[in-house]
Amino acid sequence: MKKIISILIGLVGALMGLGLILPALAQVRDYGAMPGAVVGFYTLGIVLAIVGAGTAVYAITRRKV
Secondary structure (H helix, E strand, O other), rough: OOOHHHHHHHHHHHHHHHHHHHHHHHHHHHHOOOOHHHHHHHHHHHHHHHHHHHHHHHHHHHHHO
């Protein structure tokens, strides 16, 4: 049960990270450059997506062992 929860937390973190990245990229498309106000959200989204995906992959690989 603990492994399933860690997999779900990893997937939710990855999806939340992507939810922060995509609006920032849409503003880059609109303005041609990234406004200073979205740099923090973009960076936080990258960190959340990488850590969430890494956690999910790690939990899945450890689950099969």
